[in-house]
Each structure stands twice: as structure tokens, then as C-alpha cells.
Amino acid sequence: MQNKQMKHVVNGAFILSLAALIAKILSAVYRVPFQNLVGNTGFYVYQQIYPLYGIGMTFALSGLPVFISKLIAEQTDLGWQRETLRRSAILLAGLSALIFIGLQFGAGGIAHAMGDRQLAPLIEAVAWMFLFMPWLALSRGYFQGRFVMVPTAISQVAEQLVRVAVILLAAVWAVRGHWSVYKMGTWAMSGATFGAIAASSVLLYFWWRRARTATMPPSKVPAPRYGELLRRFLAEGGSLCLFASLIVLLQLMDSFSVKNNLVVAGLGQAAAKSLKGVYDRGQPLVQLGLVLATGLSASLLPSLTRALQRRRHNEFYRQAVMMIRLSFTFSAAAAGGLIALMPGVNRLLFGNTQGDLALALYMLSIVLVALISSYSSVFQSLGEYRLPTLALLVGLAVKLAVNGWAVRRWQINGASSATVLALFVMFGLIWWRSRSYIQQALFRQQFLLKLMVCVGGMALVVGVFFHQLVQWLQPGRLATGGLVLVCIIIGGSLFLFLTRVLHLLTIREWLALPMGKQFLRRFNKKDN
Template sequence: MRERGASRKKAGSRPEKTGGESNFVVQGSILAIASIVVRIIGIAYRIPMINIIGDEGMGYYGTAFNVYNIALLLSSYSLPLAVSKMVSVRLARKQYRNSVRILRAALVYATVVGALAAAVIWFGADFFAREVFFMPYAAFALKTLAPTVWIMAYLGVFRGYYQGQGTMVPTALSQVFEQIVNAIVSVAAGSWLFNQAIKVEILRGESGSGYSNSWGAAGGTIGTGAGAFTALVFLLLLFAAYQRTIRKKVRRDRSGSLESYGTITKILFFTVVPVVVSSAIYNVNSVLDNGLLAYNFKSLGMEEEFISQWGVYTGKYHLLINVPMAVSNALSSSLIPSVSRAVATGDRRMVKKKVAAAIRFSLLIAIPSAVGLTVLAGPVNNLLFSGDNDLAVQMTLYGSIAVVFYSVSTVTNAILQGIDRMRLPIVHALTALVLHLAAMEVMVLVFHMGIFSMVFANILFAVIMCFLNHRSIRKILGYRQEVKKTILLPAAASAVMGAAAVGVYKLIHLGIQSNAVCTLGAVAAAVAVYGVLLVKLGCLDEDELHQMPGGTRLLQMFRKLRLM
């Protein structure tokens, strides 16, 4: 439901000029930095997790999270976007009382849908594990995730409330605290439960049955709940400290507008539902892939191979490509309230400016990341993961381009949601989903491409989303994509960067037979070369550097090096 008057400019409706609201790229960058830190911590703790529970255990772990992610959409994924969008519009009109009412209504919504989603996971765990994914032992990890869904519902509301105020700092800090606790508890609980389950396997004479791997995976999901609870406590304490400021703003409210809770709940519902459906299609994509591939592998007599290969896909390949994609996810979180404020004040020129900045900033990170993962696929996987990584290396080599298309599709989804075209991402995602599934079936059954069917089919999904989203944005806003500074120059700089990374790796390897030293040296050289080329080719100017966190220091360094 589009809020009436969202696109009309009203007297006295200019947004407050606070530092947090003035530049969504800065706020997005703060969240992006936190997201990258979170991903790095995620890689750091997944390494011992994989070594403890193995690829089979990661298969159970990834399967449980596919179901969990779908349930989470109702209680967390949709709420930060919906709440931030609604709050930002009210604040643009200085309707402080209504912004508080939105928070209260959202908490009631979170209570209801959080409980419902938790119940579905708990009571449906055995059904999903046995009948959908043909992995009975995945039920243990699913049940331990059930309480986390409810916690994440409240967490999503508070994160959305702060994002709507134009600050990503609370969300960023809560994510870091959440992941630190998650990492510690996941490894500790996963290791302890794995070792205890091995004793049970020995007593039963069922060694190698997968029972211990599944309980190790359940330990990892316990860590997820512990981390979410820690983040919620942090945001609650922050909210309690912020109460006096909120009361002052409410007393200053002279808007003369007071929306009823019924109206707010109705708007919230019609704001949440399109975001839920659009996001659900993205996540249903993974669930359908998981179930469909499991069925196809079983029909081909390859059931055992699927569990371990799925573990490699979710535990290694997907983990790697998610690190650079964190930037686009962060930009999307800051973009929706920012664009909504511009729409609420009728500033069409500012909307276009934010769209261009978001797409460009996303590609400045995504393109070199894809190139880096391609040329260093082997060294990076062997640095992070022990054992046989041949399959993971091949997936990374062939599938790293997904970083570019998924990053752009994520940002363009946020753009459409921010300009109140909530249904378009749903239509686009459904179209992409159907074509994706058809392509995957052909690849796995006709061309016998195995797990790589999913790698390539998911790239196709993202490509279709990019095309459809961009077409709609161009039609609605009259937006024309700048190509030279956004695509061509970053691509050229990334190509040179990739060649430099390979060259440095081989050069160091001539003297030092250490993959860790060679890889880290190559990555450092790649970052330096790409940064210099961005400046020399004119991809970044002084004004853009000033807008980036740490950009002033970079500018000073570039000046000392006579690069600018």
C-alpha cells in the first residue's frame, strides 16, 4: 500500500539536517564496514566449524538455515526495511509521535509473527528434514534455531527504528556484537555436542552415520541464537538511554497529525508484505534449489554425494561470495529510508542522485571482488579451509561473477522499494525464479552438471533480476545509467589488479613456499593497485572521497603520493 502524499512536497516538511541523515553513502559505508567485519568473523569461525563437523555437518547446517531464513522473513528481514521506511517518512514531516507509534505497532506485529514462525520451525522440523530435504538429521539444527526466530523479530524492529532515524551505528554495533558471541558459542557448542554424539555413535555401533555431524551442526545454530539475544539486549539498553531524547522530540511535535494504531498497523502490513514476498522469493530460491537438487541427486543414485557437495556450496563457496555482497546489503539498508525521505519531499533530482551513487558505489566493490575471487580462487580457499578444496575452488572460479549481479540486484531492489514500487521486485523475482529453476533442471538432468547446475542457475537468476529492475527504474525515474565511471573504468582497473595479484603471488612463491604469505601479499598488492588506478583513471574525485568513511585520510595519503 503506497502511503498517500508520499510524493507530494508539503510546507514545513523538509527533513531535519542531522549529520546521520545527510549522506546515505556514509551511513551505508558504516554498515558495510560492520557487515564486512561480521563476514570476516563468520569465515573465521566457520573454518574450525567445518574442520570439526566436516562437509556433511555443514550440509545439515546449511539445510537448516534455508528453512530458518524463510521463517525469518516474517519476523526480521522485512521489518528493518519496512519500519525504517515508515519512520523516515514521518520524521521527514516532523511527525515524532507517529514515529513512536510505528515502533509500538511493529513490536506487536513482531510478537505475533515471531511466535508463529518459531512454532512452524519447531513443530515442522522433522517434516522439513525428512520429507523435503531427505536429511532426517537436519531436524536437530532446525529445532535449535526455532527460538532465534522470535528473538530476531524484535531485533529487526529496533534496527529498523534506528535506520529510519538515519543512523546505522546501532545496527552496525549490534551486528558485530551478535557475530562475536555467535562465533564463540558456535565453535564451543558445536565441538562439545559433536564429541558427545561421537560417544553415542560408538556405543550404538553406528560410527560414520552422520549423527555426530548433525549434533555438531546443532551446536552451531545454538551460537546463532546466543548472538541474536546479545544484540537484542544491546539495542534495548541503547533504547532505554535514548528515551529522554525521544520524549523531547514528541513534545516538540507540532505537525497536528496523529495516526491511529489501526491505520499504522494497516500501513505496516501493506509495507511489510511486498518486502516479505520479494525477499521470500530470494530465499525460497535456495530452499527450492536445496529440495529439488536433493531429489534429483537421489533419483540419479547420488544421495550421499549431495550432502557433502551441498556442504561445500553453503559452507565454502557461498560464504566467500557473501563477504563482498555485504556492501550492497548495507547500502540497501541505508538507501530505502534515504530515498523515501527524498520521495516524501518531492525531490526527484535527489532520488536520481542517490540511485546513481548506490549503484556506482556497489560496483566499485563488487567488480574487483569478483575478479579477485576468480584469479585467487585456489589460494584463498586453501588459505581458509583445510582438506580437499578442489570442488570449492572450481565453484569459486566459475561462480565469482555472481558477486556483481547479486550486488546490483540487491541495490536495485532497494531502489524500487524506496520509491514505493513495492510490487515490482516481487514480479521480477517470480519471473527470475521460474526461469532459474527451469535452467537448473536442464543443467542437472540433461547436461549432468551436478552441483554446478546451481552455481550457474543462480547467476542466471541475478542477471534476470538486474535486467528487469534496471528497466523499471529507467522507466519510472527516467534514469540513465552512467557507464564509463560506473562500469568500464572499474572493470579495466580490476583487470589490471587481477593480473598484478597473480604476478605478485607467483613472485613471492618463488622465494617463500607459504600459501598464506603469498595470498596475503597478493591481496595487499591488489588493493593498492586497484586504489591507485581508481584515482588515476578518474573513478573517484576529491568530493567523493570526502563522503566516504576514512576518505579524508585517503585523500591526504594520495596527495602525499602525488596521485591527486
């Protein structure tokens, strides 16, 4: 019976991870045609306000639902669950109303602080999605707490599909109708509300299906008091939300800082907006780079939970080390490949090579975010929230302190450097205070040295090969895309070859990877 339940949990986690992967790919990929349609300035307008949407998304999708699912899983009494959901709904309704009112009436002030008063209608448009946040968070959290992952998965994909469709339609209509970039941005931001409506409809259907068969008896256990519930929401839920929105919070700081300080540095308004749009190209690239690393982390989290439930501490630490090493390995490979191929990737996706250095620096955040996510997942699995939250707040303070100065001195190169520095400080604090067994995960069996050789060798070969081909062929944009694809195949194959030759990963770690067993068989056949 216990094995059957655990299999159900693992299958549910796989469904949720797959949906998250699809949603992340959609969220990253649509920005490429969108930027190509609306240009650097149009992209700047959208990206200035996007972090506000991103924070709402983490509340409604990843931060609060995870906390609520944990609440629901703590008590099997159905009446207790119903009363806890009701009290949670009241707290979240108050929070969403405050955010909505603050954004609606404060839109002008926020836009002014960002250095562009014309952004106010976009802020007002995105505010509406926060009204759906309590329903989305509570519904997803309840179903996940009951180990029913399909409603969350379907609602997540539906939300992204509708939102992306609205954004791209707004961009097409803007080009055909010669709209201003601000009118286009307002309609694009309304996609957040349409997406929330779609997700709410999906969840409402699953609630209707459940209500036909389920009954809610009176509670036999007293539900948590409002004060206790609020404290847990702030401590545990707040920590989960902060980490889920880590990249978005850094981007929000850039929204208030980069364009304003570019103007202070001597650029005109139009030039500063365009250059901020170039800098914003880094976000979809980072998201794509993190897809595999975060997907691996998510796939291994159920095994961490299982080990803790069975009180097998050695197994827990072994799984934690595996998660950290795999996330680090593939995030480093993604970052190294993107840095080596940045001129080609930039030209293929965005039409030119503006901001190559800033984007290459920004790619280092892929590695640091993957490491921060892995280490903080271990802390949160153990119920330890204080240190990761403190580390995150210190890192954000570093970004806030140095960003303006760095932008005035080095423009968007400075903004990228400030982001990397902030993430490095966060990771350093989390690593410093982690348990010694986890702390040494990156150094055991010369892992860090071997990884540097693998990534460095791959990046060097691919970078030189691509540069030589470009010098020789002088390709156009589409031909550059073909060269990038060839180099990705060569680089990926070389990286896997080097990891196997240098024994970077253990057999257990290879077997944890998708297709890892097949790769080992083929490689061993070649050896024989």
C-alpha cells in the same frame, strides 16, 4: 536546526552501517574455522538449515525494522506511534507464532523434502528464534524511526557475537566428544536463539532507559486500521524482507534441491552430502565480497533520503548514479580477485581445492547482488516496490525451474550457474524498467568498458603471477596463504592504479570513498 537534525541522521546511519559491517564480517568469518573443525559433511548439515535462520534474521534485523522505522517516521504524534506499534505487535506476534508452529510440527516433513530426515532436530532448534522476532523487529524499528541508531547497532553486534561463540563452542565440543554431525548441528543452530536472547536483553535495557524519561500522551491522530497496516506490511515490508534475504532464499532452494539431485545423478548419500558441503563454501566468500559494496551503498543512502526530502531531484539522481557505479566497481573487483585466486583462497581457508570451478562461478553473484541491491534501493527510495518485487520473484522462479536439471547435468557447477542465471534475470528486469538516467549509469563515459579493462587486467596479472609462484614454490597451506595475501596487495594496488589512469571514477566519486581524498593527493603528487 534542520542541518543539526540531518547531521544526527547521517551520524546514526554511519553507526548502523558500521555495526552491520562488523556483523557481516563475523557472520562470514566464523564459517572458516567451523568448516575446518567439522568437515564438509558437518558444514553441509549446518548450511542446509542456515537459510531458515537467515530468513528470520532479515525479518528481525533488516527487513521489518526498516519498514517499521518508516512507519514511525511518518507521524510525530507519540500516541499514534504507540498505538501503531501495538497493532503491529499483534500482527507480528501472529506471524511469528504461525512460523514457529509450522517449523516445530513440520520439521520432519521439511527434513524429508531436503532428503535427510536427521535434519529435523536442527529445524526445531532454529524455530525458537522466531518467537523473539516481533520484539526485535518492533524495538529496532521504533528506535530507528526516532533516529536513535545505537540500540539497533549494539544489539546487532551482541547477537552475532553470542551466536558465533555458541556455534564455535558446539563445533569444539563435537570434535572432543565425538558427537554426530547432527547433534553438533542442533547445538550450533541453538546459537540463533541465544543470540536473539542477547539482542532482546540489549533492547530491553534501552526501552527501560527510555521509559524512565519519556511519556506517551493519548493519540490525537487515528492510528492505521489493522487491514491497512496488514496491507502495508505485506506490500512494503514484504518487499524489503525479500530483498534483504535474496541470497538466503536462493540458498534455501539449494537446500531442497542440490543434495537430492546429486543423489539422483548417481552419487551416494555420503558423497552427495560432502559435495554439498563443498558447494556451501561459496556463501562466506560471497558475503565477504559484498561487505565493501553493500557498505558503500548503505553509506550513501542518507544522501539519497536528504535529496528527496529537499526535493532536489537532480541531486538525487546524481547520488543514485554514484552509488550504483561505486557498488559495481568494487563488487566487480572483489569478484575478479576471488576468481583469479580461487585455488589459493580455497586451499587456505578450507584445506583443499575441491569445487574450484563451482566456487569461481558462484563469485559472479557478488557483482549481480551488488547491482540488484543498488538499483532496488533507488526504486524503494522513490516508494516503488512492485517492479523490484516482481523481478525478484521471476528470478527465484528461474532458479527453481533450472536448478535440479543443472545439478543433475553438471553437479555443483550447475547449481552455481543456476544461481548466477537467476540473479542475472532479476537484474535485467530491474535495469530494463529503471529510469533512463539511472539505466545509463553503467554506460556513460565508457564506464563499463573501462571497468572491464581494470578488472580484467588486475585478474590476469594476479592469476598468472599466483599460478607461476605455486608452480615454482609448491607451497603448503600456510605458505599458500602468504602468497594469496601478497597477490591481494598487488592486485588491489594495480586495480586502484588502473582506475585512476583510465579515469574510471570521477573526482566526486573518489571523494565519497573512505581515504579517497588521501589517495587522490598521493596519486597527483606522483604525477607531478
